[in-house]
Amino acid sequence: MSKITGDVININLLKRVFQYVKPYKNxxxxxxxxTILLAVVAPVRPFLIKYTLDEHILxxxxxxxxxxxIIMIVLLVLQSIIQYSHTLLTNTLGQSAIKDLRIAVFNHITKLRLKFFDRTxxxxxxxxxxxxxETIADIFSEGLIVIIGDVLMVIVIIAVMLYRDVALTIIVLLPLPLLIVATTIFQKAIKSAFQEIRTEVSNLNTYLQEHITGISIIQYFAREEQEYRKFKKINSRYRDANIRSNWYYSIFFPVVEIISAMSMGLLVWYGAKSILEKPMDVTPGTITEFLLYISMLFRPIRELADKFNTLQMGxxxxxxxxKVLDTDELTPNTGTxxxxxxxxxxxxxxxxxxxxxxxYVLKDLSFEVxxxxxxxxxxxxxxxKSSTINILNRFYEIQKGEVLVDGVNIHKYDLNFLRQNIATVLQDVFLFSDTIFNNITLNNPTITMEEVVDAAKKVxxxxxxxxxxxxxxxxVMERGSTLSAGQAQLISFIRALVYNPSILVLDEATSSVDTETELLxxxxxxxxxxxRTAIVIAHRLSTIQKADLIIVLDKGEIKEKGTHQELLKIDGYYKRLYDLQFYSGGIAT
Known part of the structure; x- marks a missing residue:
């Protein structure tokens, strides 16, 4: 795994980012x-102002x-057009690259094993x-390319200044070591603050997602006030991290302005002294030119620390x-x-x-259907029970033994083909915030409205x-909140039917509805x-009495196996459960 150590940018990590730039190399x-044009054009204007002042105004x-x-207006318009195009292109580059990267991340996440989501x-x-x-997009719009441009501009300006007047350049650059020290201190401090902000953002998102999803539990148990206080603490930490970063900026920028003013003061003092002593060596135009160069020189140097941290945060x-993309927890699709x-x-x-x-939650489990x-x-x-159907779908991999479908080990099947032929209807039906039609077809273009209507009529x-x-x-809105539990369950049945599976799994599919709805x-x-071959998991024994085979599991082991009548004769676990449901006060649990 590529990492960032200290203040050094890992080149290998940067190369990986730039892999997503290749489609947009133009x-x-x-x-x-x-960027190069901006660096070259920028120093021209101060020279033109100097020339105008000495040769025309005076x-x-x-x-x-x-x-x-007129020339300076044309130059200013040209520079504005270049700056506009530069900003537009760098932002387009960044957003295009992360669009592809986000698709890659989402595609990878959807293929990860459920074990990964159990702990993440x-x-x-x-x-x-x-x-x-989004921070990766900043690598292009505010980070790497802008840093290159600023460094190039600094080099060009210093080179032009040295060419124009070595003595004035040395005077101007005398306070520069102070700026370098201040920038280094700021860069380290702001990096730490930015990392803290990223951590707190992640904590905030995690807390919000979990508690909005579980809002009913919070309200059922009247925990609003307690959760409100916990959220205030998390939000306060996020606020404090942002304030800390702003505090560093509030110190750094005035320090830069003071150092810049020192440079200007030295220039004016030395320039004025030279004009009074040797008028031919330094002119008012030269002083004005160098004052503009100072402004242009200190601005990118001041922003370099900020841009470098933007790059580092990216x-x-x-x-x-x-790290998510490198998560090697994909279900291997080795079969064909x-x-x-x-x-x-x-x-x-x-x-x-x-x-x-x-x-082990399943121990030496053997049965045939x-x-x-x-x-x-x-x-x-x-x-x-649920573990059994999870390994049939290959959501989790077994440690020993084998699972066969039609006499073939499930690892030899193409994974998509295997799952497409196993339809699972769960107790907790999940519906997306979308139309009923799209929730049934899951946006599969091969399933027609006629097929959906036909399946709906059948169920x-x-x-x-x-x-x-x-x-x-x-x-149906998020999680099917505008439908009853029975209606949502019926939609899940239609979903299973239109995919025409060979194997049907019903995992507590009627336990969340009342008895009347269950009959319906x-x-x-x-x-x-x-x-179809069907595997039914149910607590209500009334729904499984017609099953060809009933398997009684206890702590991952098969304790009893047979038909409903056969198991009643054994007078074991199944018989006790049956008596409990049908003869304990006449109420089925």
Missing amino acids: IFIYSVVL KGDYQGLLNMT PIGQLITRTVSDL MVGAERVF YKPVTMNGEISFKNVWFAYNDEQ KAGQTVALVGATGAG GAHEFIERLPGGYQYN IQHAIDNLMYG
């Missing part, structure tokens, strides 16, 4: 050319003064994808972004097997699985969708499962 070349040459004024705050990823990337942002059809026969053979090290059969997984929370959802304003174009959507479930 813009980059034009930006560099304009000699009363009004026509010459008029001609030089979503707010942190948002910071990486948004604000950290590099810090790049380091964080590339893509049969014309998938029957849906599933086989778990001696499967051992752990999320962390060897704390014939094509078209329905298998139900039953067990207490933490028994390993009994067409009528309620048609009653909504706009029908299938109704926007049972018909939808029957249509979904018809002709």
Whole structure:
């Protein structure tokens, strides 16, 4: 992993950033050319002013003064056009590069294993994808190219000054060591402040994302005041970091102005003394010219520290972004097997699985599901039910054993093909802030409106969708907040049906709805499962009594296995759970 150490910019990291500039190399070349032009054109104006003052104003040459004024106006317009083009191109370059980089980051994040998201705050990823990337754009618009231009301008101005008058140049540059010292101190201080700001931005985003997402929990437990106080503390730290950076600026810029004034004072003193003693050596025009050079010289030197820190912060942002890109937690798509059809026969053979090290949540799990059969997984929370379907989709990788579909190890299948043939309906239905149609198709252009309507009719959802304003174009808002739990669940059934999977997984798909709604959507479930292999996870045993096979899990191990009637005869875990639901006060849990 590339890193920034001390005050030195890591060249390898900078090279990686510039990989995203390659498609826009013409813009980059034009930006560099304009940077050179600005550095060359800038010193011309002070010389023209000096010439105008000595040769025309002091000699009363009004026509010459008029001609030089026109020339300077043309030069000023030209310089403004170059500056405008330079600013536009460098910003275009930066925004174009981070557009591609942001796409690359998003594409990479969507392919990461769920294990990565288990330990990484979503707010942190948002910071990486948004604000950290913006700092990378500053590398081009306010950082590297501008630094090159400022350094080049300083070199050109000093060279012109030396050419014009060596003695005056030495006098002017006498306070320069003080400026270099002040700039170095400022650069180190502001870098630390900027890093603190970036850290606090990430903390702020993470806190906001988590607490806005979980706002219902906060309100259910009346935690608004406590969370408000915690947010105030985080926000105060962010404010303090910004104030600290502004404090450094408030000290540094006046110091630069004092040093600049010292340089001007020395110039005026020495120049006036020379004019009085040797009028032919130094003229009023020369003094004016050098005063303008001082202003032009100290401005880029003053801003170099700020620009260099902008560059460094861009590099810090790049380091964080590339750390995400370098995260080697992708599910390897090593398989190429893509049969014309998938029957849906599933086989778990001696499967051992752990999320962390060897704390196994599935232990020597073995079972088979014939094509078209329905298998139900039953067990207490933490028994390993959801883990079983997660490894079938290859969201997590097993440590031992193998999982087969149609007799072929799932690692030999093309990953996209495998997942496209396994549709999962979860208890907690996630709907995007979009239309019902787009939530069903997930923006798949191959799925037509006719197919969506047909699937909606099969699961009994067409009528309620048609009653909504706009029908299938109704926007369900974030997480489907404008729909009931049952309606959202029905939409998830339509989503599963239009993708026509070979294997259907229902993970507690009816546990979040009431009994009446459950009866209504049972018909939808029957249509979904018809002709497909199905794995059903459910606490309500009423929904799985017709399953071809019921597997009872406890702490990752199979304790019982059989049909509903067979398990009742065993008088074991399943029988006790059944009696608890149907005979404990007549209320099913």
